[in-house]
Amino acid sequence: MTQVKLLLGDEAIAEGAMHAGIKGVYAYPGTPSTEITEYIRHSAMSRENGIHCTWSSNEKTAMEAALGMSYAGCRSMVCMKHVGMNVAADAFVNAGMTGVNGGLVVVAADDPSMHSSQNEQDSRFYGKFAMIPTLEPSTQQEAYEMMAYAFELSEKEKLPVLLRITTRLAHSRAAVRISADKPDTVRKPADRDRSAWVLLPANAKRKNLALTAKQPHLEQLSASSPFFRISVPDYPAVSGNQGAHSGNDSVSGNAGALPGNAGAVFPKGIIACGTGYNYVMENHVLEAGYHLMKISQYPVPAEAVRKFATGCSQILVVEDGQPFLEEQVRSIVGGDYPVKGRLTGDLPRTGELNPDCVGEAVGKKTVPVYAVPEGIVPRPPALCQGCGHRDVYIALNQVLADYPESRVFADIGCYTLGALPPFCAIDTCVDMGASITMAKGAADAGLHPAVAVIGDSTFTHSGMTGLLDAVNDRSNITVVISDNLTTAMTGGQDSAGTNKFEAICLALGVEKEHVRVVVPLQKNMEEITRIIREELEYDGVSVIIPRRECMQTLARKKRTAGRQA
Amino acid sequence: MKKDIILSGVGGQGILSIATIIGDAAVRAGLNLKQAEVHGMSQRGGEVESGLRLSDAEIHSDMVPLGSADIILSMEPMEALRYLPFLHKDGYVITSSSPFLNIDNYPEEKVKSALAAMEHVITLDLDRISQENSMPKSANVILLGAAAGVIGILTPDQLRESIRNVFASKGERIVEMNLRAFEIGQEYGR
Numbered sequence: 001m002t003q004v005k006l007l008l009g010d011e012a013i014a015e016g017a018m019h020a021g022i023k024g025v026y027a028y029p030g031t032p033s034t035e036i037t038e039y040i041r042h043s044a045m046s047r048e049n050g051i052h053c054t055w056s057s058n059e060k061t062a063m064e065a066a067l068g069m070s071y072a073g074c075r076s077m078v079c080m081k082h083v084g085m086n087v088a089a090d091a092f093v094n095a096g097m098t099g100v101n102g103g104l105v106v107v108a109a110d111d112p113s114m115h116s117s118q119n120e121q122d123s124r125f126y127g128k129f130a131m132i133p134t135l136e137p138s139t140q141q142e143a144y145e146m147m148a149y150a151f152e153l154s155e156k157e158k159l160p161v162l163l164r165i166t167t168r169l170a171h172s173r174a175a176v177r178i179s180a181d182k183p184d185t186v187r188k189p190a191d192r193d194r195s196a197w198v199l200l201p202a203n204a205k206r207k208n209l210a211l212t213a214k215q216p217h218l219e220q221l222s223a224s225s226p227f228f229r230i231s232v233p234d235y236p237a238v239s240g241n242q243g244a245h246s247g248n249d250s251v252s253g254n255a256g257a258l259p260g261n262a263g264a265v266f267p268k269g270i271i272a273c274g275t276g277y278n279y280v281m282e283n284h285v286l287e288a289g290y291h292l293m294k295i296s297q298y299p300v301p302a303e304a305v306r307k308f309a310t311g312c313s314q315i316l317v318v319e320d321g322q323p324f325l326e327e328q329v330r331s332i333v334g335g336d337y338p339v340k341g342r343l344t345g346d347l348p349r350t351g352e353l354n355p356d357c358v359g360e361a362v363g364k365k366t367v368p369v370y371a372v373p374e375g376i377v378p379r380p381p382a383l384c385q386g387c388g389h390r391d392v393y394i395a396l397n398q399v400l401a402d403y404p405e406s407r408v409f410a411d412i413g414c415y416t417l418g419a420l421p422p423f424c425a426i427d428t429c430v431d432m433g434a435s436i437t438m439a440k441g442a443a444d445a446g447l448h449p450a451v452a453v454i455g456d457s458t459f460t461h462s463g464m465t466g467l468l469d470a471v472n473d474r475s476n477i478t479v480v481i482s483d484n485l486t487t488a489m490t491g492g493q494d495s496a497g498t499n500k501f502e503a504i505c506l507a508l509g510v511e512k513e514h515v516r517v518v519v520p521l522q523k524n525m526e527e528i529t530r531i532i533r534e535e536l537e538y539d540g541v542s543v544i545i546p547r548r549e550c551m552q553t554l555a556r557k558k559r560t561a562g563r564q565a
Numbered sequence: 566m567k568k569d570i571i572l573s574g575v576g577g578q579g580i581l582s583i584a585t586i587i588g589d590a591a592v593r594a595g596l597n598l599k600q601a602e603v604h605g606m607s608q609r610g611g612e613v614e615s616g617l618r619l620s621d622a623e624i625h626s627d628m629v630p631l632g633s634a635d636i637i638l639s640m641e642p643m644e645a646l647r648y649l650p651f652l653h654k655d656g657y658v659i660t661s662s663s664p665f666l667n668i669d670n671y672p673e674e675k676v677k678s679a680l681a682a683m684e685h686v687i688t689l690d691l692d693r694i695s696q697e698n699s700m701p702k703s704a705n706v707i708l709l710g711a712a713a714g715v716i717g718i719l720t721p722d723q724l725r726e727s728i729r730n731v732f733a734s735k736g737e738r739i740v741e742m743n744l745r746a747f748e749i750g751q752e753y754g755r
Contacts, residue, residue, distance in 0.1 A: 004592065006588050006589070006592050006598070008602070115603070168601060168627050168628065169627070171601065171602045171603070172599055172600060172601040172602065172627035173584075173588060173598070173599070173600040173601075173602065174597075174598060174599050174600070174624075174627075175592050175597065175598060275627065278625045278626050278627065279625070279626050279628075281625035281626075282625040282626035282630065354626075354628050354630075355626040355628055355630040356630055356631045359630070366630060366631045366632050366633075367632070368631045368632045368649075368650035368651070368652075369632055369652065369653060369654045370649040370650060370652050371649065371650060372646065372647060372649055372650060373646050373649070373675065373676075373679035374675070375672040375675035375676075375679075376643060376646055376647055376672065376675070376676075377643075377668065377670050377671070377672060378612070379575065379610075379611055379612040379643075379644075379667070379668055380611055380668075381576065381609035381610055381611030382609060382610045382611070382667065383609065384609065384610070414609065417609065563735065563736070
């Protein structure tokens with residue numbers, strides 16, 4: 001039995017994972033991955049099947065918990081945005097060494113064009129780095145179907161599997177045909193093989209050799225995957241002709257009828273993956289005579305690529321993200337063989353692909369009829385009216401006006417918008433938690449006042465250890481934990497440290513009289529600015545906690561209460 | 566048959582609800598659909614856009630190609646103009662004429678004259694209409710009503726049924742208000 005649902009790519013992944021019988025999803029919210037876990041949290045199936053789905057403190061704790069669940073014999077999923085892979089990397093790469101027991105799928109959502117991110121890093125490099133199978137769906141339907149495939153692959157090869165998506169697929173909706181059956185939770189006995197799980201050098205060396213030796217096999221799986229496809233135009237049948245791509249079981253279309261002989265002109269080829277494949281298809285490349293290979297799994301199937309290239313005069317590589325595939329195709333075909341793509345300028349070197357730039361690369365340039373009228377100005381995002389972060393920045397700006405040497409080291413969250421007018425209040429924003437540690441380093445260099453601004457959820461994600469460093473060094477910094485009781489930027493998920501911040505700071509060794517709590521409201525401005533001044537003047541670690549609920553979650557609670565009343 | 570629609574506005578104006586209604590109607594009608602949404606940081610009072618593609622044939626790209634949109638449906642006049650390169654020659658702009666003033670340098674006169682110069686354009690003063698009818702939260706559905714005659718690939722009846730579906734969980738009063746908003750919009754679309 002099947003049913004059709006209108007799903008975001010993220011939601012299709014969630015459905016696929018639940019139908020694959022997962023016991024848990026572990027995640028820290030991050031655009032564009034958040035909706036995967038949100039969907040599972042709100043689904044009836046997760047309650048019925050007892051799927052663990054509370055938010056983790058960060059991506060590393062999420063990855064490790066999922067590995068533990070796999071060790072215990074159940075299927076688990078980890079979801080994060082691309083930069084979260086950097087946080088999870090220690091656990092992620094070593095999970096490739098230990099291998100898994102219950103299936104383990106890591107979903108990394110990349111953000112080319114940086115709609116909501118600090119960089120454009122491509123998670124497929126992590127898959128290659130860890131030497132594990134990496135999947136890349138093109139459509140919402142594939143995203144759904146790939147989850148069952150991914151868990152089976154993970155258990156069969158005893159390796160974690162990385163599934164990589166991009167913003168466009170994560171946040172685009174389409175009708176998806178999904179199973180209507182109620183899945184059973186997969187459960188195997190817990191693993192006992194200490195030689196696999198204890199990564200002492202003796203064990204690790206053996207595992208490293210085995211994982212490396214497995215790579216040719218994994219390449220073959222990439223070529224035999226049900227999502228791999230070679231499409232060629234419908235040529236009139238030519239009898240007795242050995243087509244350039246004949247002999248490949250995955251060939252679809254009119255294979256083997258390439259109208260070629262010794263002197264034939266070879267067609268142009270395209271190798272596409274992920275959303276790039278959709279833009280290629282949008283431009284009707286088969287009708288234009290191109291041959292097309294769709295890669296949906298890595299490691300790159302080198303032999304299939306070499307063979308495909310032999311039947312083509314050139315290859316255009318179309319991929320969203322960094323030129324991960326293009327570089328590898330170049331090295332596979334070698335020499336003077338023409339490979340085009342982002343590195344040659346046939347496609348833009350950075351940013352998200354779209355149907356238009358791909359069209360131009362296949363000779364179909366679109367010229368818009370209408371231009372954006374002159375005088376249209378950008379409308380940047382801003383902190384919500386009434387948001388507590390606004391009052392924090394108003395207070396900071398007021399006090400710091402008297403300290404021209406001061407610097408404000410900020411962090412990742414809504415409050416990063418304090419960089420924009422009217423506040424222009426922050427000097428840095430680099431990575432989760434860097435506010436505290438960068439302020440510490442600057443203070444160690446003699447900069448004063450060094451102020452850190454960090455949100456509540458970011459503090460428990462990656463700020464606590466940095467605060468301990470500062471306490472141990474008695475660094476002269478003032479930390480502002482702007483607490484709005486939620487993970488606001490990603491839509492208001494639970495924040496791991498809610499109601500625990502004073503206790504955490506005291507336990508890490510911040511002195512009691514230098515942990516100050518205020519309510520960020522205009523009417524309290526005099527008190528807030530006085531406290532900031534006092535703590536700036538204190539030579540040591542101070543923490544100021546302005547605490548007031550996020551306007552968005554507050555409004556949502558009122559709406560829900562109104563409906564229930 | 567295909568319809569490419571660009572939905573635009575300012576974060577929080579409810580363009581995704583319009584997409585939800587059209588999406589529901591499309592699935593019920595057995596049409597293929599792709600709808601690319603904007604989430605995350607850009608929602609905080611900034612410009613937002615969602616590309617909605619409907620077709621009886623397979624749709625490949627989640628994004629609307631340049632020069633291919635049949636309709637730009639916008640909750641805000643400057644945000645309608647921002648996406649003009651996506652409109653095809655005979656495409657329609659259907660937009661609120663009420664500017665959302667959350668920036669200092671809003672070019673009110675330029676927006677007015679650019680819209681007036683368009684051939685296929687329907688503008689309606691959504692702020693006024695929704696206030697006069699005491700339905701400030703249904704301004705987006707009024708706009709959808711104004712577009713009902715142009716969408717074509719879905720009938721007004723199909724859209725009405727989806728309004729019922731989408732708002733059903735919020736109670737009959739909200740459903741009725743939105744159906745009424747849709748009708749008011751239809752008047753302006755004629």
